[in-house]
Every structure is written in C-alpha cells, then in structure tokens.
Amino acid sequence: VARKRLQPTSVATGAVPTVRTVAALAGVSIASASRVLNGLQASTATAARVREAAAKVGYVPNAIARSLQARKTGLLALAVADIGNPVYVEMMAAIESVAKQADYQLLVHATGADPAAELALLGRLAQRYVDAMVLSPLRITDGHLSALHRSPVPVVIVGQLPQEAPFDNVRADSTTGVALAIRHLASLGRKRIAFINGATDTVPGATRLAAYLAALTEVGLPADDGLVEAGDFQYAHGRTAAARLMARSAGRRPDAICCANDLIAFGALQEFLARGIRVPDDVALVGMDDTALAQMAFPQISSVSLGAAKRGVIAAELLLSRIADPTLPPRRETVPPELVVRASSAGAPAARIPARRKASS
Amino acid sequence: VARKRLQPTSVATGAVPTVRTVAALAGVSIASASRVLNGLQASTATAARVREAAAKVGYVPNAIARSLQARKTGLLALAVADIGNPVYVEMMAAIESVAKQADYQLLVHATGADPAAELALLGRLAQRYVDAMVLSPLRITDGHLSALHRSPVPVVIVGQLPQEAPFDNVRADSTTGVALAIRHLASLGRKRIAFINGATDTVPGATRLAAYLAALTEVGLPADDGLVEAGDFQYAHGRTAAARLMARSAGRRPDAICCANDLIAFGALQEFLARGIRVPDDVALVGMDDTALAQMAFPQISSVSLGAAKRGVIAAELLLSRIADPTLPPRRETVPPELVVRASSAGAPAARIPARRKASS
DNA sequence: TTGTATGCGTTATCAC
DNA sequence: GTGATAACGCATACAA
Numbered sequence: 001v002a003r004k005r006l007q008p009t010s011v012a013t014g015a016v017p018t019v020r021t022v023a024a025l026a027g028v029s030i031a032s033a034s035r036v037l038n039g040l041q042a043s044t045a046t047a048a049r050v051r052e053a054a055a056k057v058g059y060v061p062n063a064i065a066r067s068l069q070a071r072k073t074g075l076l077a078l079a080v081a082d083i084g085n086p087v088y089v090e091m092m093a094a095i096e097s098v099a100k101q102a103d104y105q106l107l108v109h110a111t112g113a114d115p116a117a118e119l120a121l122l123g124r125l126a127q128r129y130v131d132a133m134v135l136s137p138l139r140i141t142d143g144h145l146s147a148l149h150r151s152p153v154p155v156v157i158v159g160q161l162p163q164e165a166p167f168d169n170v171r172a173d174s175t176t177g178v179a180l181a182i183r184h185l186a187s188l189g190r191k192r193i194a195f196i197n198g199a200t201d202t203v204p205g206a207t208r209l210a211a212y213l214a215a216l217t218e219v220g221l222p223a224d225d226g227l228v229e230a231g232d233f234q235y236a237h238g239r240t241a242a243a244r245l246m247a248r249s250a251g252r253r254p255d256a257i258c259c260a261n262d263l264i265a266f267g268a269l270q271e272f273l274a275r276g277i278r279v280p281d282d283v284a285l286v287g288m289d290d291t292a293l294a295q296m297a298f299p300q301i302s303s304v305s306l307g308a309a310k311r312g313v314i315a316a317e318l319l320l321s322r323i324a325d326p327t328l329p330p331r332r333e334t335v336p337p338e339l340v341v342r343a344s345s346a347g348a349p350a351a352r353i354p355a356r357r358k359a360s361s
Numbered sequence: 362v363a364r365k366r367l368q369p370t371s372v373a374t375g376a377v378p379t380v381r382t383v384a385a386l387a388g389v390s391i392a393s394a395s396r397v398l399n400g401l402q403a404s405t406a407t408a409a410r411v412r413e414a415a416a417k418v419g420y421v422p423n424a425i426a427r428s429l430q431a432r433k434t435g436l437l438a439l440a441v442a443d444i445g446n447p448v449y450v451e452m453m454a455a456i457e458s459v460a461k462q463a464d465y466q467l468l469v470h471a472t473g474a475d476p477a478a479e480l481a482l483l484g485r486l487a488q489r490y491v492d493a494m495v496l497s498p499l500r501i502t503d504g505h506l507s508a509l510h511r512s513p514v515p516v517v518i519v520g521q522l523p524q525e526a527p528f529d530n531v532r533a534d535s536t537t538g539v540a541l542a543i544r545h546l547a548s549l550g551r552k553r554i555a556f557i558n559g560a561t562d563t564v565p566g567a568t569r570l571a572a573y574l575a576a577l578t579e580v581g582l583p584a585d586d587g588l589v590e591a592g593d594f595q596y597a598h599g600r601t602a603a604a605r606l607m608a609r610s611a612g613r614r615p616d617a618i619c620c621a622n623d624l625i626a627f628g629a630l631q632e633f634l635a636r637g638i639r640v641p642d643d644v645a646l647v648g649m650d651d652t653a654l655a656q657m658a659f660p661q662i663s664s665v666s667l668g669a670a671k672r673g674v675i676a677a678e679l680l681l682s683r684i685a686d687p688t689l690p691p692r693r694e695t696v697p698p699e700l701v702v703r704a705s706s707a708g709a710p711a712a713r714i715p716a717r718r719k720a721s722s
Numbered sequence: 723t724t725g726t727a728t729g730c731g732t733t734a735t736c737a738c
Numbered sequence: 739g740t741g742a743t744a745a746c747g748c749a750t751a752c753a754a
Contacts, residue, residue, distance in 0.1 A: 016487075016489075016513050018746095018747055018748085019747065019748065019749090020747085028724080028725085029724065029725045029726075030725090030747095030748085030749095031724070031725060031726075031727090031749080031750075032723085032724055032725075034748065034749055034750080035723095035724085035749090035750090038749080040750095041723070041724095042723070042724085043723060043724085046723085046724080058487070058511065060484075060485075060487035060488055061488060061747085061748075062488065062489055062746090062747050062748070063488035063489060063490035064425060064428045064429045064434060064489060064490065064746085064747080064748095065429055065730090065746070065747030065748045065749090066747080066748060066749080067425045067730095067748095068425045068426055068429050068729095068730050068731070068732090068746090068747080068748075069729085069730055069747080069748050069749050069750090070730090070748090070749080071730070073425060074490075075468075083450060083453065083454065084447070084450050084454075084653065086445070089444060089445050089450075092444065093444065093445075093471070096471070105468065105470075105490075106468075106469070107436075107466065107467075107468050107469075108467070108468075108469050109466075110454070110457070123421075126377075126419070126421035127421055127422060127423065127424035128377075128423055128424060128425060129424035129425065129435075129466075150419065152377050235653075235657050266657065267657070270657060270658065270659040271659075273634070273659040274659045274660075292445065292596075296596050296627065296628070296631060297631065298631040298632075298634040298635050299635075379730095379731055379732085380731065380732065380733095381731085389740080389741085390740065390741045390742070391731095391732090391733095391741090391742095392733085392734085392735095392740070392741055392742075392743085393739085393740060393741070395732070395733060395734090396733090396739090396740085399733080402739070402740095403739070403740085404739060404740090407739085407740080422731080422732070423730090423731050423732070425730090425731080425732090426730070426731030426732040426733090426746090427731080427732055427733080428732090428746095429730090429731080429732070429745095429746050429747070429748090430731080430732045430733045430734085430745080430746055431732085431733075431746085432746070
C-alpha cells in the first residue's frame with residue numbers, strides 16, 4: 001500500500017489559483033469544478049458556487065497543463081528567412097488571421113535564410129512545442145526532406161518542393177510571374193530588358209532566372225549576359241546592380257528592368273532617382289511580390305503579385321485541416337500570379353518624355 | 362488499496378517515444394533514463410544503454426511536459442501595435458537576439474493599436490503560456506494598469522508609464538528627440554517648421570506635439586496652428602498631410618517638416634517627389650525612429666533615432682533578470698535619442714539650390 | 723449529478 | 739548509483 005508522502009496544495013496560498021483552489025473554496029471536487037469551468041453538465045447550484053469561487057480567486061486555467069492533457073498547444077509556427085521583408089509580413093498577417101479564427105497563435109521564427117537554422121527548427125519540432133508549422137525555405141536540401149519525414153508534427157512548405165515529396169505544399173508560380181513582367185515590358189516596346197535577380201543558388205532565384213531567359217525567347221528578344229545581375233534579395237543589391245547596369249555604354253544600357261522582388265526594385269528606383277534617370281521614360285521598372293513598398297514608392301512600382309497573402313491563407317488552411325485529419329493525402333496548391341501595372345512602367349517611353357520634362361522643369 | 366486500472370504505455374508503439382519507451386528499451390527505470398538524458402549522475406554502462414535506446418527510437422523530450430514540470434515555458438511574448446512598421450521589426454530582432462542567448466523563443470502579437478486587444482492579451486497572460494511579456498502600448502488606460510497589477514507573469518512596458526506605476530519600464534526620450542530635430546532645422550535657418558504628428562490621443566503623439574511646441578519656443582520661432590498636422594502613424598497620412606501643408610499660400614508654406622516617425626516622413630517625401638518639390642532645397646525633412654526606410658529613401662531621410670534596438674535589448678534584459686529574481690524593485694531605463702543627419706536636411710537651402718540645380722539639369 | 727482516481731510526459735525526491 | 743513514486747495542473751472514464 002503506497003501512502004501519499006506530500007500533501008496536496010493547500011487552499012489558502014498566495015500563489016496562483018488552480019482548479020483545486022477553486023474546488024476547495026466552492027466545497028466541491030476538482031472534477032466538478034473542472035466540469036463547470038468547461039461548461040459541462042452540472043447542477044445549477046454547484047455551477048453557481050464554482051463560478052463564484054473562480055471569480056473570487058481570479059482563476060485562469062493554466063495553458064501548459066491544459067496542453068499536456070489535450071496533447072495540443074494551440075500554437076502554430078511560421079519560419080521565414082527575413083522578417084524585414086514586407087512580403088513575409090504580409091504572409092504572416094494572412095496566416096495569423098486564419099489561425100486566430102481557429103484559436104491558434106502564431107510563433108514566428110526568422111531563419112536568416114540559413115539552411116542550418118531551418119534544419120535545427122525542424123528538429124526541435126519533435127519537442128512538440130507547436131502543433132504545426134509553416135516553413136518557407138529558400139532552398140530545399142536532402143536534410144530538409146528527411147527532417148520533414150521524421151517530423152511528428154505537420155509542416156506545410158511554402159515554396160517549391162520536389163515533385164515526389166509527399167508534403168503539403170503551396171507555391172507561387174514565379175515562372176509565369178516573370179513571363180507576365182517580360183511580356184508587359186516587351187509590349188511597351190522595350191528592347192533591352194534587364195533582370196536583377198536575387199541569389200541564384202536559391203530556388204526562387206534559379207527559377208526566376210530561367211523564366212526570364214525563356215520569356216525573352218518567347219517575345220523574340222535576344223539574351224545578353226550583361227543585362228543579368230545576381231546577388232541577394234535585398235535593397236542594397238538593387239541599388240548597386242542598377243548602378244552597374246546604367247554604367248554600361250549608351251547603346252548597351254537597358255531600357256527596362258525586371259527585378260526578382262520589390263526590395264530590389266525599390267533599390268533600383270532610388271538609384272535612378274539619385275542619378276536623375278527617369279522612370280519609366282529612360283528605363284521602365286517592374287518588381288515582384290507586390291508589397292506595400294511598391295505602392296509607397298514614387299513613381300509607384302509595377303509589380304507582379306505572387307499572392308503572398310493568399311498563399312499564407314492557403315497554407316494556414318492546409319495546416320488546420322491536416323491537424324484535424326492527419327491521414328489526408330499530401331496536397332499541392334498553386335496561386336496564380338497577377339501583374340499590377342503602375343507608373344514605373346506605364347505608357348510608351350517616347351510619348352511620355354515631353355510631358356514629364358515640362359512638368360519637372 | 363487502489364489498483365491501477367490502465368496499463369502504462371506499452372513499449373513497442375508506433376507513437377512518439379517518451380521517456381518510458383527509452384527506459385523500457387534500455388532496461389532501466391524512467392528515473393535513470395531521465396537522469397542520463399539530463400546529464401546527471403549515472404554509471405557509464407547505463408548511460409550508454411540509455412543513450413543508445415534514445416537514439417534508436419529518436420527520442421526527443423516533450424516541451425510541454427517539461428514546461429509543466431519546470432513551471433516555465435521558455436517563451437517570451439512581444440506585443441506591438443503594427444508589425445508592418447520597421448521600427449517594431451527592429452525592436453523585435455533585438456529582443457529575439459537577447460532572448461535566443463537565454464534559450465527563449467519569441468511569440469509576437471500584433472495588437473493593431475487596439476487597447477481592447479492589448480487588454481485581452483494581458484488577461485490571457487494569466488494562462489501562463491509565456492514566461493514574460495514585452496508590451497509596447499500606444500496608450501495606457503486604467504485597465505492596463507490593473508491588468509498589470511493582476512498579472513502573474515512579468516511584463517516590461519516599452520513606452521511611457523505613469524510615474525508611480527511600479528512596473529519595469531524602458532522608454533525613449535522623444536521629447537528630447539523632437540527638440541534635436543527642431544534645433545537642427547532651426548540651425549539651418551529654417552523659419553517655418555511644420556510638424557506632422559501621428560495620433561494625438563496616443564502617448565507618443567501627445568508627447569511629441571508638446572515637445573514640438575516647446576522646442577519652437579526654445580529656438581525662438583512662433584507657433585502656427587496651420588503648420589501642425591495630426592492623423593495616424595502611417596505612410597498615407599504622411600502623404601496627405603504633406604500635400605495639405607504645401608497647398609498653403611506661398612508665404613505660409615513650411616520650409617521644413619519634422620515628422621513623428623519615419624513612415625510619415627517617407628510618405629511626405631514621396632509626395633514631394635510627386636509634386637516636384639525639392640528636398641531639402643524647398644523643404645527640409647526630418648523623420649523619427651531612424652529605421653531602414655530612412656536610409657532606403659532618396660534623398661536619404663535625416664531621422665532621430667529613439668534607439669528602438671537598444672530599447673529592445675534593455676527590455677529583454679529587464680525581463681530575463683526579473684524572471685530570475687521576481688523580487689527585484691521596478692526599474693526604469695531611458696534610452697537617449699540621437700539625431701542622424703542625412704541628405705533630406707543637410708546644408709543651408711540657399712547655398713545648396715544652385716549646386717543641385719546644376720546637377721539635375 | 724458528483725466524486726474518485728488515473729493519466730498526459732517530465733523531473734525531483736527519497737529510500738534503498 | 740538506481741528505482742519507485744509524487745507532483746506539475748488539468749481533464750475525464752468510471753463508479754457511486
């Protein structure tokens with residue numbers, strides 16, 4: 001016969017109240033207290049006494065204990081490369097709004113585009129401190145795939161994933177997106193369309209470069225290595241790349257630039273402003289992601305929306321449905337891109353030049 | 362005598378392994394297994410067997426169960442109004458880096474500048490799903506104060522707090538910050554210095570307006586109601602307010618503008634760009650917060666740094682020290698502001714105009 | 723309807 | 739050094 005060695009928590013303690021505190025104060029068992037607190041069957045009398053007791057001591061259930069019992073935390077994780085990039089902020093807001101509807105909170109991780117950090121995160125997932133995760137990796141390694149296979153908690157990948165990988169996946173169609181941009185610029189009569197890419201060794205970088213080259217062929221323009229710049233997906237790269245492009249001799253200078261994201265496009269635009277290069281008269285500009293930054297700039301930047309918010313919503317919904325039913329087959333959703341034409345690429349160059357000269361002189 | 366009705370978890374289950382799984386596989390008690398896994402005293406033999414078993418089944422401790430036992434979650438919360446504002450991103454990154462050092466993760470809440478949402482958050486804090494929270498409210502109500510008093514988990518307030526409120530508090534000195542901006546603009550010979558404020562019914566808004574008026578007096582300039590605009594702390598307000606200010610008759614137009622934050626300043630700058638108003642020649646511009654946006658703009662925007670990153674670091678450190686010792690007396694730290702002069706306000710207007718005209722023609 | 727007792731997965735205490 | 743077991747705070751199957 002085992003005897004209890006420790007006494008249960010005493011009633012009148014200065015510490016945080018638990019169910020026992022409430023139950024003792026109400027003069028009922030903790031089971032009854034718990035039932036009342038969770039709105040289950042109970043007599044009106046006890047219900048009243050329990051509620052009164054709970055209110056009196058300011059009882060609030062402990063989320064951790066509840067999580068342990070329920071085997072769920074009510075937390076979703078979101079892991080993105082760069083929390084400073086507005087496109088991720090947008091996605092985050094979208095995910096959060098869906099998550100909130102289902103009483104989930106969002107835990108945000110910034111991986112700094114570091115694959116090792118992403119892997120560490122996937123590994124820690126086994127600790128089950130969240131119920132599921134949205135991961136938006138810049139590149140997928142074998143390590144990622146095996147970690148995904150091992151993971152006991154559902155993960156939705158936002159971004160490209162190998163065809164056969166059996167995971168929930170929502171992706172943008174940046175190939176079509178780049179094509180939209182190039183066709184648009186070509187339709188304006190631009191002949192020397194440059195491309196400022198991000199990191200070529202990332203999936204988006206590689207994809208967008210290939211799409212750019214394919215689109216050039218499609219519209220019947222020759223490719224020119226000197227018109228392609230690669231670096232990272234940041235503002236500073238946009239500035240320096242734009243400077244390099246415009247430093248070329250007159251006949252080889254681009255008359256249009258497609259950028260791999262809005263941060264780069266914004267950088268390029270500021271460089272043009274600094275150099276007195278007119279947009280879109282001298283050079284037309286199209287960005288990608290259609291973030292707030294594109295609308296905040298002057299002139300406003302045309303941009304290809306890759307549906308960040310929509311991808312976020314879908315990712316969250318996939319996650320919630322998988323939590324509800326883990327046996328679901330892997331799903332793959334693709335959000336179509338959309339070109340938003342703004343001042344940075346509107347109108348034909350020749351037609352615009354006189355009008356703008358007049359206005360600014 | 363109570364008999365166990367349910368069997369303990371069987372060893373060979375397809376489910377996630379627990380300590381019992383490992384212990385059974387290693388042929389030791391769960392106590393020994395736990396000790397080995399936590400690096401406590403154990404014989405080399407058992408240690409080896411436990412580690413081998415753990416590796417074999419891929420054991421990872423459950424963070425929730427561990428939290429319940431340890432009575433700590435390893436999570437810090439950060440609640441800010443607007444996750445889209447770069448100044449909060451900066452603060453978040455700073456807090457996260459300190460938190461990570463101490464093995465804490467950051468849970469970010471966006472309150473949308475809604476006091477009710479902030480209060481709800483403070484209330485949920487009693488659920489103890491985080492160990493502590495950094496709250497940056499735009500205004501402090503009595504509800505906030507009483508919720509803070511009730512809160513069983515430590516909260517650090519970033520922002521102004523009533524003198525007598527006994528809570529850890531780190532604040533910017535935006536009064537001095539505004540004074541720095543006004544003195545700077547006045548020293549450039551500007552006579553009609555406007556102020557584009559955010560929401561006047563917020564603490565920062567009210568403080569900065571008062572500071573603006575005081576600073577004007579200090580530098581011997583008359584106040585002019587027509588030179589003060591109020592709205593919110595967003596980009597769009599900056600644009601419309603700037604447009605209104607510049608629509609005044611020639612003699613009453615401002616020759617300098619101080620903005621309550623960088624988002625507003627950036628909006629104003631884009632409006633000037635759109636209208637062909639030269640910065641700083643026609644109007645000098647100073648923002649506040651010294652965010653990345655100020656450096657990304659062209660011309661780069663002078664800005665008063667209120668030390669967002671530093672405030673974040675201090676807030677995190679206050680939190681960690683309070684978690685370590687809850688009996689500490691309330692502390693109050695103030696981060697001094699710093700004016701960063703950039704092109705948007707550099708040089709005297711008359712001296713600069715010819716030079717810039719030449720360059721841009 | 724209500725109370726008793728067990729388990730969620732972990733760590734810590736205590737006796738051996 | 740090791741094993742049995744209480745406890746963290748909660749929810750619930752089962753018995754009364």
